[in-house]
Amino acid sequence: MSRRTFRGGALASVALLLFAITSVLYRITDVVGVGESTTYLIVGGGTLLAATVLSRYLRPRVALALTLVFLVAGCAAYFFSLPDAQRAAFSVDRILADVVALLTGLSVLRLAQADVWALAATPAPVFFTWYLAVRRRYVGAATVGGATLGLLVLTGDADPLTTLAGVVGVAGAVGLGTLESRGGVPAQLDTFAIVVAAMIVASASLSVVPGGAAQPLLPDTGAPTSEQNLVESSDEIDIEGSIRLSPEVRFSVESAEARYWRTSVYDRYTGDGWVRSESETRPYDGRLESGPGERRELVQRVTAETRLESMPAAAEPVELRGEPADGALVTEEGTLRAGSAVRENESYTVVSEPPQYTPEQLRRSGDDYPDEVEERYLQLPDSTSDRLREQTANVTEDEDNAYDKAQAIEKHLESTKEYSLTVDEPSGDVADAFLFEMDAGYCTYYASTMAVMLRSEGIPARMATGYTPGQQVGENEWVVRGMSAHAWVEVYFPEVGWVQFDPTPSSPRESAENVRLESARQNNESGVDTENSSEGEWTPTPTETPADADANTTTTTTSPNADGPDAEPSGGNASAPGGAVSGLGENQTTAPPPNASGGAGAGTGADGDGGGLPDIETIGVGIAALVGVAAGARRTGVGARAYRSVWVRFQGRRRTPEHDAERAFERLEYLLTRRYRPRRPGETPRRYLRSLSRLGLDERALRVGDAYERARYGGGVSREEAESAIETVNSLVRQGTPILGRFRS
DSSP states (O other), X not given: OOHHHHHHHHHHHXXXXXHHHHHHHHHHHHHHTSSHHHHHHHHHHHHHHHHHHHTTTOOHHHHHHHHHHHHHHHHHHHHHHSOHHHHHTOOHHHHHHHHHHHHTTOOGGGSTTHHHHHHHHSHHHHHHHHHHHHTTOHHHHHHHHHHHHHHHHHTTOSOHHHHHHHHHHHHHHHHHHHHHHHTOOHHHHHHHHHHHHXXXXXXXXXXXXXXXXXXXSSOOSOOOBHHHHHTSOSSEEEOOSSOBOOOOEEEEEEESSOXXXXXXXXXXXXXXXXXXXXXXXXXXXXXXXXXXXXXXXXXXXXXXXSOEEEOOBOSSEEEXXXXXXXXXXXXXXXXXXXXXXXXXXXEEEEEEOOBOOOHHHXXXXXXXXXXXXXXXXXXXXXXXXXXXHHHHHHHTTTOOSHHHHHHHHHHHHHHHOEEOSOOOOOSSOHHHHHHHTOSEEOHHHHHHHHHHHXXXXXXXXXXXXXXXXXXXXXXXXXXXXXXXXXXXXXEEETTTEEEEEOOSOHHHHHHHHHHHHHHHHHTTOTTSOOTTTTTOOOOOOOOOOOTTSOTTOOOOOSSOOTTSTTOOOOTTOTTXXXXXXXXXXXXXXOOOOOOTTSOSSOOSSTTSSOOSSOOXXXXXXXXXXXXXXXXXXXXXXXXXXHHHHHHTTOXXXXXXXXXXXXXXXXXXXXXXXXXXXXXXXXXXXXHHHHHHHTTTOOHHHHHHHHHHHHHHTSSOOOHHHHHHHHHHHHHHHHTSSOOSSOOOO
16 A cells, blocks of 8 residues: 555545534534625635645745734734724733633633634634645644644534544544554554544443533433523523423512513524523622613512522513622623522522513514614524525515514414424424424424524514423412423514513423423422422412493503413413413414323424434444444455355356356365465466365366366367356355365265
């Protein structure tokens, strides 16, 4: 094997490493969705071309200097892309803090100008890595590229498959590059292939790929709880496959009305989850500002029944009281964070000011959105499919305002999808997959899809997470369990602010929770009830209507009627808060009851069986395993022996008599080689067979040799003679190993 082969393999390995790096950075520009993904392809391709051309002319020191120029220019470009306020706050301490944050798990997608960061970070490492590879300095190329990939692994932006591809690229660059420089042989190449394949399979099975975001490539039998998926993921949410419900009580709330107890909101949709792009939090230092429009005050007292890492509260909180307020944090979106965990039995009081409006007011609100709202809450990945946009346009074609479009999308999802906790995680864009390929899902699928559909229509929307009201245990008291963790949508309306919508069907969701709670009670699981929650749902005492009341008169409140968001609870439904469209009025739908595991359906795809082709990670691991097995078979000779054991048993398709006679002798010679000895150099077939005849070789074997000589060197053989030679060899094969004594006829 020539050195050119090893050189080609080393270059291909560096190319794989660069592909891993650039695919992560390309995805960042795609997610931000401002048309930068095309720009990234141009920048990346131009950098590779420049490195290829300049590698012929630039010495390494000059190339290193040029790389530093690229790096400084990228930093400057990113700095000047920041808003004036952020540039003014820049300092050495701030830079160091940001670097530490990135190295300890801060996703690049959470940076305000993530697309600019990705573009700025590309030229320097890509140029120098490929320059070194073309100059045959493979270890240096692997070092530069590996360090860049390592940074992306530490930020959590490189998924396990991409990370593994990069690791294989590093190993290939170093290993094959060393073989090229030292004159490798095929056996060493086989060994290298075996080691790399074993590394891939082991990494997939044991999850040894480093990084905060790494997960095993092979299926995991455990499923996260809805609370782990929604509430404990404070700044990022990865939409999972199947989840389970936790019946343990988390906190209780005293409030004049049921609300959704919000913990986080997310603005940047990534295709497989959500991130909060504004990572800044500030200490709570007094009253917060509420949104635009008319507001009313709502006071809630929250008591932790277990240790709480979050601070649930109704939107929009403006004041926080109690001991936990001393260390509390406030996000850019106005949600509350616990500086340190809220201890068991510790309480805090939140004053919120939810917006007041009517559906007609929302219909008239128009689309004069603030610039900062449009910039953050209309973002979609550049790769968002045209079919999703077209389907959304079809669903909303009869509506002419944002409110009615939101209602139409909400009804469409409620009526076309079933609720289930048991689903297969889609491999592509979650919203697109849920809309077109999945029959069932749970709240994050519904909420993500609705928010993406709204954004495709130019309507600002975001995903919010927290808890549904929980179990009502008194006139103004609710007990909230982990299984009440939920996701919903908030839509922005000018002069009103953010308004809640919930496209997840409420009836099957509540049924799933009730089934899980009853199961926990029957199994005597701990922590599922408080002193006053085990007696079932609280029912208000009916009040008589005065006899002189006008039958045509209704009592009005500041909340709109029940056919829109912020509808008042009806029928004693504790999961229908004032402040969210949640199975109220015209939004109530009937869905099949969930199964015992809490799901109405079980799977994705048209038949709902969750079947289909394996995902790309599993296929990749399978291919790597096959390559390793093939290399091992070649290295040990097992492959060649297996092929020969098949080859010797079949004469193959009949051709000319001469060809068939030669083929029969080749099979005979292979059998004799295995049993006795190979034919020596210069030894004719006749002499070879006669030497073995002294050991008792049958004379019919000599006739096979005679047919071979006449077919190869003489005047040829007849078809009958060729068939006789073939049958003779077939008899030897059937007997097992050749051949002393007489053949049996």
